[in-house]
Amino acid sequence: MKRRMKVTPEELRVTAKLARLEVGDDQAERVLQALEAILGYVEKLAEVDVSHVEPMAHAVAISLRLRDDEVGAQLSAQEALSGVPRKQGTYIEVPRVIEHDKEAS
Amino acid sequence: LSEPHWQSAAAIAAAVNAGSVSAVEVVERQLQRIEAHDGRLGAYLRLCRDEALEQARGIDRVVASGQSAGPLAGVPVGLKDVVVTRGIETTAGSKILAGWKPVYDATIVERLRAAGAVFVGKLNMDEFAMGSSNENSAYKPCRNPWDLARVPGGSSGGAAAAISAGLCAVAIGTDTGGSIRQPASLCGCVGLRPTYGRVSRHGIIAYASSLDQVGPLARTVEDCALALNVLAGGDPRDATSVDTPVPDYLAACGQPIAGLRVGVPEEFFAEGLDPEVERVVRAALQRLSELGAIAVPISLPHTQYGIAAYYLVATAEASSNLARYDGLRYGLRLPGEELEAVYRNTRSAGFGAEVKLRILLGTYALRSGYYDAYYLRAQKVRALIKRDFDAAFAACDVVAAPVSPVPAFRIGEKLQDPLAMYLADVYTVPCNLAGLPGLSVPCGFTAQKLPVGLQLLGPAFGEAALLRVAAAYQAATDWHLRRPPFAEGGAP
Numbered sequence: 001m002k003r004r005m006k007v008t009p010e011e012l013r014v015t016a017k018l019a020r021l022e023v024g025d026d027q028a029e030r031v032l033q034a035l036e037a038i039l040g041y042v043e044k045l046a047e048v049d050v051s052h053v054e055p056m057a058h059a060v061a062i063s064l065r066l067r068d069d070e071v072g073a074q075l076s077a078q079e080a081l082s083g084v085p086r087k088q089g090t091y092i093e094v095p096r097v098i099e100h101d102k103e104a105s
Numbered sequence: 106l107s108e109p110h111w112q113s114a115a116a117i118a119a120a121v122n123a124g125s126v127s128a129v130e131v132v133e134r135q136l137q138r139i140e141a142h143d144g145r146l147g148a149y150l151r152l153c154r155d156e157a158l159e160q161a162r163g164i165d166r167v168v169a170s171g172q173s174a175g176p177l178a179g180v181p182v183g184l185k186d187v188v189v190t191r192g193i194e195t196t197a198g199s200k201i202l203a204g205w206k207p208v209y210d211a212t213i214v215e216r217l218r219a220a221g222a223v224f225v226g227k228l229n230m231d232e233f234a235m236g237s238s239n240e241n242s243a244y245k246p247c248r249n250p251w252d253l254a255r256v257p258g259g260s261s262g263g264a265a266a267a268i269s270a271g272l273c274a275v276a277i278g279t280d281t282g283g284s285i286r287q288p289a290s291l292c293g294c295v296g297l298r299p300t301y302g303r304v305s306r307h308g309i310i311a312y313a314s315s316l317d318q319v320g321p322l323a324r325t326v327e328d329c330a331l332a333l334n335v336l337a338g339g340d341p342r343d344a345t346s347v348d349t350p351v352p353d354y355l356a357a358c359g360q361p362i363a364g365l366r367v368g369v370p371e372e373f374f375a376e377g378l379d380p381e382v383e384r385v386v387r388a389a390l391q392r393l394s395e396l397g398a399i400a401v402p403i404s405l406p407h408t409q410y411g412i413a414a415y416y417l418v419a420t421a422e423a424s425s426n427l428a429r430y431d432g433l434r435y436g437l438r439l440p441g442e443e444l445e446a447v448y449r450n451t452r453s454a455g456f457g458a459e460v461k462l463r464i465l466l467g468t469y470a471l472r473s474g475y476y477d478a479y480y481l482r483a484q485k486v487r488a489l490i491k492r493d494f495d496a497a498f499a500a501c502d503v504v505a506a507p508v509s510p511v512p513a514f515r516i517g518e519k520l521q522d523p524l525a526m527y528l529a530d531v532y533t534v535p536c537n538l539a540g541l542p543g544l545s546v547p548c549g550f551t552a553q554k555l556p557v558g559l560q561l562l563g564p565a566f567g568e569a570a571l572l573r574v575a576a577a578y579q580a581a582t583d584w585h586l587r588r589p590p591f592a593e594g595g596a597p
Contacts, residue, residue: 007469011469012465015465015468015469015472016465018468018472019424019452019464019465019468020428020431020445020448020449020452021449021452021453021456021461021464021465022449022450022453023461023465027458031461031462031465034462034523034524035462035465035466035469037522037523037524038416038466038523038524038527039466039469041412041413041524042413042416042417042479042483044409044410044413045410045413045414045417045482045483045486046482047410048407048410048482048485048486048489050482050485050486050489053485053486053488053489054485054488055481055484055485055487055488056484056485056487056488056491057315057484058301058315058345058540059300059301059302059315059491059538059539059540059541059565060301060302060345060347060540060565062344062345064344065341065344067341075208075209079208080208082206082208083205083206083207083208083434083435083436084433084434084435085432085433085435085436085437085438086438092433092434094433094444094447095441095442095443095444095446095447096443097443097444
């Protein structure tokens, strides 16, 4: 494992964008400090020889289970959408995601 | 049934089934006690008074008709607010889910209800189960019944505090990195984290899916066994649950432990262990020897890498699991000019500081260019930690060690230093990384009268052995009968 580079404010900005989070200027320093401390600490994993080790994703061997293709108990659309903060009928309201194309119309 | 709030679940269910006390009376008195005392403690986020009494009336009708109302008949149960309950607000301790009323029950809620359990309320917790002190609850702090200036531990802090203060007979918690065992140790009650796959997680709000497990807390080992009898078993709605047959865990309690090999890992008594905690735990190991167990020195050499591996795996999984809180489908929604702004504004306002930090850490560790060095390497170290345990269980039947290197700390003491808080999980995370069952049983007090737990770890699906050892220990000691000063003379 190569020596780690310090987390820069720019890297924090990119990471926050990927995480769909806003890190305000007033929080950035505290977050950078915490990330530095934790990433510095986890560097100790570099000491471990893992060259012949398979990664472990799960504690138990999990095989895909199939069931018979039968209709069971299920929620109605109204029930399933009952927690939606903004909706119209059975549709979830979102800001426009497709730009209006003048030539096509 | 005198002082029903200190009775065991087993005793309550027996009395209710025999008709010598009504479930309504048990539940009403439990609710009154919570209403009288929880203002100072903060164990509950909300009570389910009407639903609980309705459930209790149903149980009394079953008993009146001459049938058994189940092994948990009339037993007041508190649910960590990470357990999804139909029609009852479920927040996971987060503002982002404020007001959310689920349209279904977790599988374990169905199982507990069918067994006669009565849900008295939803318990306080660290937001999305991220924390070791309950201080990350977005709603209110929870205090330790043994010292109100101290934390109850976390993330199932409300669960452990409620049990120790007599505010429910059984509590349901979750344990991703120690979140059942550590608060049980710090509050002086019994907490059991079952094997990964032993209990269904359908309807348990996810934190880190390869590590999360749900389990019981109670004042006695037998009550944890009784609860596990109800909770355990495969579930078609949880693909990670396992169909391995469920033994009678209660039958394991009361069996002698003579000749049983108890492994003592030297790495769990290393630098950083509070001398008072060490003294109490060593005395408990001595007691197990007096009961006929054979102490076997063992080594778990990768223990020192547990925290680093855990906080990479857990945060990486959390960053993925918590992507679902986008403002569209449930809970909080903030306006935004475009879709990404809705996501960003909602998540930035709805998540607390620690949750954001862990999402950022996990996102960072999964980024291209960093994945191999962080997440992949952590998964490989995880395999080595599992291998350590496999080797250990060739030489011993259970492992015994401290749960937490320190007793309950003061509220605010570690809050400004996330890494210091993480390091306190050093003895609990290896169990989660390896997917094993673990238990904390009260084993004494520090000079400052703070409870200390003895941790027992077993091989996969070895819960019965843990319960057997813990029950034998509890039968020979009276730590579990001590009541915190908070509760003295507090019966309404």
